[in-house]
Amino acid sequence: MSAPPLINWGAATPDRRGPVVAGLDAGSARNANGTHAAAFGSYQALAVATGGLSEAHRPNLEGTQPRIEIGPFAQWADPRKIVTMDPWGHLVAQVFATERERGLDIRPSIAVAEGRLRLAEIICAIERGRLRPDGQVLLRNGEIRVCKIAIEPVWWLPGLAERLQLTEPDLRQALFRCTDGMYPALLDNPERKVFLPPIGGTSVYLFGDVQRLNDPRTRIACRIHDECSGSDVFGSDLCTCRPYLAYAVEEAVAMAQAGGLGVVAYNRKEGRCLGEVVKLLVYNARMNAGDRAESYFDRTAQVAGLSDMRFQELSVDVLHWLGLERIDRWISMSNLKAQALRNAGIQIIRQIAIPDELIPTNAEVEMSAKRSAGYFSEVVLA
Ligand SMILES: [Zn+2]
Secondary structure, three states: OOOOOOOOOOOOOHHHHOOOOOOOOOHHHOOEEEOOOHHHHHHHHHHHHOOOOOOOOOOOOOOOOOOOOOOOOHHHHOOOOOOOOOOOOOOHHHHOHHHHHOOOOOOOOEEEEEEEEOOHHHHHHHHOOOOOOOOOOEOOOOOEEEEEEEEOOOEEHHHHHHHOOOOHHHHHHHHHHHOOOOOOHHHHOOOOOEEEOOOOOEEEEEEOOHHHHHOOOOOEEEEEEEOOHHHHOOOOOOOOHHHHHHHHHHHHHHHHHOOOEEEEEEEOOHHHHOOHHHHHHHHHHHHHOOOOHHHHHHHHHHHHOOOOOOOHHHOOHHHHHOOOOEEEEEEOOOHHHHHHHHHOOOEEEEEEOOOHHHOOHHHHHHHHHHHHOOOOOOOOOO
16 A cells, blocks of 8 residues: 555646545545545445445446547636536546555546437427437437436535635534544544545436537537436426436537537425425425415525535536537526526526526426526526
8 A cells, every 4th residue: 555645626637637446445645534425325334244245346448438539628727716626537547557556545526428318308308399309319210319427425525615715624523423433534634635525426417419618619508407206207296306417418419409518407406405395394384384485495495504505606616627618509497596606607698587487386486486596587697
């Protein structure tokens, strides 16, 4: 085992940046707090405890390299632009091959693959004539070709503290306390500046020729979607989450067909990061009190302590990672998300609201509440 390698966050090349070492077998070479797939860290513990998983297991990364090239972009070399993911996370098998051969347990925190999507709403959009299969992006059977990317959170604590206007010790103290002391090294090892937090990550779906990311003239349609499992997966009708997500996919396909690129980022931020139990408690409270738009956000805050913990200022990192400086069609009505992009220097040309006919009847209370809270509600901005 060797001494932990230094991390110079935001250095322009992987050599100078250095690897994040956080594998289960990292030993004394570890330079980050937390573990890979940390949201599942407790399952890893069960697998180790019951003998199914060896802590000494090293992933065999042969053949796992990205199917599609992404980056590097200039934003990767700015330590302030990306603080919640490792921009080199999909390339570690290549760029840190020597270090891995030397015995460091370096693992990817990003994976890039190809696949196809099939959504009922897209089939419907074809039937109604809003989309037409082209054999490239959208196939005749309704399937969509995509590049899909999985991203684990990797937090650069000094940069995260600065983004949130905190001191790094205050951030470390809060992380330590609010995980019930789960990561004592946050306090004991202040020289470890990287933390892989036990939270869900981000999935990104790219529609169209990904190499177009390298041309700043490429027109981009984009949605950053925060998870709502009840609606996204099961079709619950109280909110507009799945209809908006499906509409974003439709816009992304149309942009790809027009020579641009579609980007849909999906963040594991269930119930505005308050969690699904709180979300359903609030549903009950709303129903029992007579569901009214005026009390929508207040009722959430009464149960959870506040109405939103998503910290949209962190959601822009993935756009920086993709090298984006401008979004031509921004598929969102959230004022918080749009402001986060503006603060990050990413220009929004046109903001696109969900068409009225796609809003479920029972979601009207949510829509009214959002509009009265200052959410964007008009179709045309630019
Ligand atoms: Zn929802």
